[in-house]
Amino acid sequence: MAHVLAAVLRAAMVERLAGLTTTDFGNLTSAVREILELHQPDCKGRCRECTGWPRNRKFPCRVWLIAHRHLLIPPPNQEVRHVRH
Structure with a gap:
């Protein structure tokens, strides 16, 4: 089971980096890919x-x-609402 999850993680990361390569982040994505x-x-x-x-x-x-945390997980909502109890 762990090998299946690892393969899914690797595939998702490769796909995400491939999408970034078409932008101005070519050098950065190359570095991340190499690491x-x-x-x-x-x-x-x-x-x-x-x-x-x-x-x-x-x-x-x-x-x-x-x-994974920085490239595949959506950023948290930037809105912070303060609620008084």
């Missing part, structure tokens, strides 16, 4: 680049989670 490529999972489902504790972190690693 994410370094952090692809190996055959055991662990990030190839992240080391330390826990050693060989399971995919998605922190790099993928940060990219």
Whole structure:
């Protein structure tokens, strides 16, 4: 199941970056794409680049989670309403 979710995450990120490439963000998307490529999972489902504790972190690693948060999750509503109780 984790491999299916990882594949969906990777596919969504590749699609999102492909859409950004057609804009003025070409260099930025190339850099993000290269960083994410370094952090692809190996055959055991662990990030190839992240080391330390826990050693060989399971995919998605922190790099993928940060990219997901900033590129795939819609930004929160900017309106802040104060309600008195």
